[in-house]
Amino acid sequence: DAKTTQPPSMDCAEGRAANLPCNHSTISGNEYVYWYRQIHSQGPQYIIHGLKNNETNEMASLIITEDRKSSTLILPHATLRDTAVYYCIVRATGANSKLTFGKGITLSVRP
Amino acid sequence: DAEITQSPRHKITETGRQVTLACHQTWNHNNMFWYRQDLGHGLRLIHYSYGVHDTNKGEVSDGYSVSRSNTEDLPLTLESAASSQTSVYFCASSESIPDTQYFGPGTRLTVL
Numbered sequence: 001d002a003k004t005t006q007p008p009s010m011d012c013a014e015g016r017a018a019n020l021p022c023n024h025s026t027i028s029g030n031e032y033v034y035w036y037r038q039i040h041s042q043g044p045q046y047i048i049h050g051l052k053n054n055e056t057n058e059m060a061s062l063i064i065t066e067d068r069k070s071s072t073l074i075l076p077h078a079t080l081r082d083t084a085v086y087y088c089i090v091r092a093t094g095a096n097s098k099l100t101f102g103k104g105i106t107l108s109v110r111p
Numbered sequence: 112d113a114e115i116t117q118s119p120r121h122k123i124t125e126t127g128r129q130v131t132l133a134c135h136q137t138w139n140h141n142n143m144f145w146y147r148q149d150l151g152h153g154l155r156l157i158h159y160s161y162g163v164h165d166t167n168k169g170e171v172s173d174g175y176s177v178s179r180s181n182t183e184d185l186p187l188t189l190e191s192a193a194s195s196q197t198s199v200y201f202c203a204s205s206e207s208i209p210d211t212q213y214f215g216p217g218t219r220l221t222v223l
Contacts, residue, residue: 034211043201043214044154098144098169099203099212101154 022088134202143185
């Protein structure tokens with residue numbers, strides 16, 4: 001799987017949008033960008049994934065640059081419960097469906 | 112609602128004992144995975160299975176085994192527990208399409 005680079009931490013104010021960046025400059029054409037998060041002491045939680053088009057669901061939006069070398073996860077109205085470690089993972093789908101977790105980015109939402 | 116459960120949630124055992132951690136999912140997913148999480152290492156894949164009677168080694172499989180006799184369960188066995196296996200263990204499952212893994216709540220294992 002291609003390697004991703006995320007800053008170690010960031011914070012944002014409650015109610016504001018949280019924009020979490022991820023670089024994946026060596027991504028291959030068949031690899032997707034996945035985002036998971038892990039709230040303290042809980043199992044990782046799937047958020048969203050995409051290939052090249054921007055994606056939105058009830059949790060977040062995923063913006064992928066045209067060259068696919070970077071992406072941004074957007075939490076439109078962050079709440080205190082969004083405080084977690086967020087993992088950006090690049091992987092191909094199919095038979096080899098293993099996830100490789102890096103260190104992620106710790107998002108702290110302040111009141 | 113469909114879900115994935117792990118038991119026990121907490122376990123303390125002694126060095127040398129055999130320990131089995133249970134993982135049960137009701138989504139009827141073909142794929143199941145075991146990870147461990149330690150400070151400084153993030154999540155690391157131990158074993159995985161793509162279907163009944165299929166098992167594969169992950170990056171940290173030494174000292175662990177799994178067997179898949181049905182779709183719903185993938186128990187993880189520590190043959191002879193070691194202190195280095197003190198960790199939090201997460202089970203996950205996925206269907207091939209879409210290939211999204213869903214995680215259980217975790218089991219905290221302490222080996223004394």
